[in-house]
Amino acid sequence: MxxxxxxxxxxxxxxxxxxxxxxxxxxxxxxxxxxxxxxxxxxxxxxxxxxxxxxxSLGSGQVGLWNVGNTCFLNSIVQCLSHTCSLRDYCLTKAFLHEMGSTEEPQLMKAFTQVLCDLWDSNGTNTAVNPGAFCSAFKESVPYFSGYSQQDAQEFLRFLLDRLHSEINRCPPHRNTLRTSLVPARATLRIGEEAAVMWKKYLERENSKIVDLFAGQLRSSLHCSVCSHYSTTFDVFYDLSLPIPKVLRSVAGGSVSLKDCLELFSQEEQLEKENSPLCERCGKRTESTKKLTIQKFPKVIVLHLNRFTTSRYSISKSTVSVSFPLTQLDLGPYGPVDTGPVLYNLYAVCNHSGTVNMGHYTAYCLDETGWQCYNDSRVTPTGESQLQSNQAYVLFYKLDVSSEPGK
Ligand SMILES: [Zn+2]
Known part of the structure; x- marks a missing residue:
């Protein structure tokens, strides 16, 4: 030719x-x-x-979600995820249909994707869309959330990411029997190598866009006070639940910083004999210390400010104001020794206002035009100064790609 x-x-x-x-x-x-x-x-x-x-042809994304019966917890989290650009684009291009390892219909993922399509429709004229079908699909997938009572947004996020991941896992469906097999001989591996081996094994079974974006690895070091033996375990996390330090109201207006929460989270913790895991060397429970560090940083880190404390008879809520940086949050100090700066920028916040039983969730999300407040069906522009409040509950930070730590 x-x-x-x-x-x-x-x-x-x-x-x-x-x-x-x-x-x-x-x-x-x-x-x-x-x-x-x-x-x-x-x-x-x-x-x-x-x-x-x-x-x-993306619209502005400045579209609200109807409250279809105490669903503000769902609405606020969906808005935060809807502003997680790589996840949004992955859904809108329906890329998951080509990557899934299972042949089962991804019901929840499809319903979630439909909500995102409606929220980002460039031809859409609605100021708010109905998340009802997604809500039903979620309740079907997680019956625990059935009924109309108020639910916890953080708990919802965990379940949602877990179910979406299982539907779109690139690895074929498996039985959970291999999880603990073939753990490498610890003595022969350095911490970093062992962490990498564990991570690789995880990815062989659990691998999806959700993992690409949200999964990190937490290292837990246990030190036995009797025989001085150190042992290390690694766990995959999709969010970090941070304790809020108790403050005296008279001190500094009852306010703490995100750094204080991170310090408390990662500080060495004394464990009583009865709360300790078995010491590998002593072969019994001993008094020990435990320390958590971030071994592998995720692309998106979800930080949960744990405002709710459950005691035997009741749940109480901390209304301490936690200040947090909007840009350049450095998590390097909570990583392996000698990690340089690992910088994150804030792009969404889920807020909880009110009390344990009578609460309301809203979201602040960043788009090209600035910050918007998503209060169910209402969307209003918001100034940066509004973001910091004693209602901030779940913070969504995106890794600054220029500071991504070397593998
Ligand atoms: Zn010991």
Whole structure:
């Protein structure tokens, strides 16, 4: 075929097709192979167009969600996830359909994706959309959330990410029998190597966009006070639940910083004999100390300010104001020794106002135009100064790619 050799030099599909059209116009006889080629190229073009269109035709995203019966906990978290751009784009392009390891219908993922489609529809005229179908799909997937009572947003987020992950896991469905097998001989591996081995084993079974974005690795070091033996375990986390230090109201207006919470989270903790795990060397429970560090930093870190304390008879809520940086939160100090700065920028906040039993959830999310407040069906612009309050409950931070720690 004349000209095809030259045409392949062209990079873009459009140019290729344009040239083909020109050629077809000039030639009276179009042979079959060329028309087949033409059709295929048109097909490719259409696919490319459709994918590009999804990226180009995003609406503002400044669309609310109806409250369909005490669902503000769900609405606020969905808005935070809807502003997690890589997750949003992954859903909108329906990339999960090509990656899933299971052949089962991803019911919840589809319902979630539909909500995102409605929220980001460039032709949409609605100021708020109905999350009812998604809400039903979620309750079907997690019966624990059935009923109409107020639920905890953090708990909802955990269940949602877990269920979405299981539906779109790239690894084929498996039985949970291999989890503890083939743990490497500890003596032969350094901490960093052991962590990497554990992480690799995790990814062999659990691998999805949810894991790509939210999963990190936590290291727990236990030190036995009797025999001085150190043991290390690694756990995968999708969020960190941070304790809020108790403050005297008279001191500094009852306010603490996120750094205080992180310090408390990662400080060495004394464990009584009865609360201690077995010491590997002593073979029994001993008084020990435990320390948590972040071994592997996720792309998106979800920090839960644990405002609710459950005692035997009741749940109480801390209304301490926690200040937090909007940019350049450095989590490096909570990583392995000698980790440089690991910087994160805030892009969404889930707030809880009111009391344990009579509460309301809202979200602050950052888009190209600034911060918006999502209060169920209402969306209003918000100043940065509004973000810091004693209602901040779950913080969503995105890793600053320029500070990503080396592997
Ligand atoms: Zn011991």
């Amino acid at each position: 004349p000209g095809v050799g030259d045409l392949t030099m062209e990079n873009s599909c459009q140019a290729l097709c344009r040239s083909l059209i020109t050629h077809s116009g000039l030639q009276e006889e179009v042979d079959i192979s060329k028309s087949v080629l033409y059709t295929s190229l048109m097909g490719l073009l259409l696919v490319a167009d459709r994918e590009r269109e999804i990226h180009l």
